[in-house]
Amino acid sequence: MNREAQGRKGLVFSIQRYSTEDGPGIRTTVFMKGCPLRCLWCHNPEGQEFFPQIAFNDSRCIGCKGCVDACPQGAIKFTEDGSRTDGGKCQNCGKCAEVCPTGARELVGKYMTAEEVFSEVERDTLFYRSSGGGVTVGGGEPTMQPRFLVEFLRKCHEQGIHTALDTSGYAEWKEMEEILKHVDLVLYDIKQIDLVKHAEYTGVSNELILENARRISSKGIPMIIRVPVIPGYTDGEDSVRSILEFACILKSVAKVELLPFHRLGEPKYRKLGRSYAFERAQPPTDVCMQKLKQLVESFGLQAKVMSK
Ligand code: SF4
Numbered sequence: 001m002n003r004e005a006q007g008r009k010g011l012v013f014s015i016q017r018y019s020t021e022d023g024p025g026i027r028t029t030v031f032m033k034g035c036p037l038r039c040l041w042c043h044n045p046e047g048q049e050f051f052p053q054i055a056f057n058d059s060r061c062i063g064c065k066g067c068v069d070a071c072p073q074g075a076i077k078f079t080e081d082g083s084r085t086d087g088g089k090c091q092n093c094g095k096c097a098e099v100c101p102t103g104a105r106e107l108v109g110k111y112m113t114a115e116e117v118f119s120e121v122e123r124d125t126l127f128y129r130s131s132g133g134g135v136t137v138g139g140g141e142p143t144m145q146p147r148f149l150v151e152f153l154r155k156c157h158e159q160g161i162h163t164a165l166d167t168s169g170y171a172e173w174k175e176m177e178e179i180l181k182h183v184d185l186v187l188y189d190i191k192q193i194d195l196v197k198h199a200e201y202t203g204v205s206n207e208l209i210l211e212n213a214r215r216i217s218s219k220g221i222p223m224i225i226r227v228p229v230i231p232g233y234t235d236g237e238d239s240v241r242s243i244l245e246f247a248c249i250l251k252s253v254a255k256v257e258l259l260p261f262h263r264l265g266e267p268k269y270r271k272l273g274r275s276y277a278f279e280r281a282q283p284p285t286d287v288c289m290q291k292l293k294q295l296v297e298s299f300g301l302q303a304k305v306m307s308k
């Protein structure tokens with residue numbers, strides 16, 4: 001089923017409660033599936049494709065072969081090394097996951113209505129109120145599903161729930177503008193100012209991203225700029241400095257969050273049958289993060305180093 005055929009349903013791959021890293025207070029983060037960027041270091045690879053996908057965790061497989069019988073495509077084979085899925089045959093229908101008794105096979109991504117997602121998040125309304133928190137939508141790139149997003153965020157606002165949008169900014173302005181009517185805070189990722197490097201690292205140009213940042217700021221919507229600190233790519237002082245110079249022209253930015261590289265995404269690549277490009281990379285040191293924090297503060301901006 002393509003995106004258009006989904007109508008107002010959203011493709012969600014995770015709903016995380018009690019989050020403290022995605023905006024102020026205690027929050028629920030709704031992760032939307034599908035992203036037009038391909039950041040080399042992406043730690044949510046299961047959020048990239050615009051369709052549900054089968055993930056396989058071989059450490060959980062007990063070899064019952066229920067999945068082999070359930071697969072209508074004959075895509076699953078057992079060899080000496082265990083279960084293998086033929087990616088050319090697999091249609092991501094999820095039938096193998098339905099019969100798997102251990103959760104070794106899992107269908108990542110579920111089409112949900114705004115009402116369904118809202119009924120999940122509203123359970124924690126009391127926590128949001130007492131902590132100054134709310135709901136954050138992230139991904140993937142949530143703005144790729146604008147109709148769902150507008151409906152969902154409107155519901156949150158109708159119930160007085162604070163909303164945050166975590167975005168790469170790579171979105172048609174017309175759609176972004178509609179979404180922003182229901183957003184209290186924008187968490188805006190800026191990975192690189194250099195146009196050529198940005199395209200090399202993420203697969204897309206940053207012109208639209210920088211232009212949208214200016215537009216959001218000119219509307220006066222509070223923004224937090226988020227900078228991923230990736231060893232060998234975006235961790236240089238010059239790289240961060242050029243982002244800070246840009247952030248300073250955005251009037252609604254008070255804070256910059258520094259996101260140190262971590263390897264939590266690695267097992268996810270394995271489960272999706274993909275190779276991981278950062279096998280040898282190490283997270284930046286605390287000294288490096290503190291230096292960058294001081295650099296942010298030297299621009300008169302609040303700085304926060306996020307957890308690894
Ligand atoms: S998702 Fe469907 S096609 Fe793919 S391996 Fe499982 S049962 Fe077979």
Ligand code: SF4
Pocket residue numbers: 060061062063064065066067068083096099100101102103104105
């Ligand atoms: S159904 Fe699950 S546990 Fe059984 S063989 Fe398949 S993946 Fe392994």
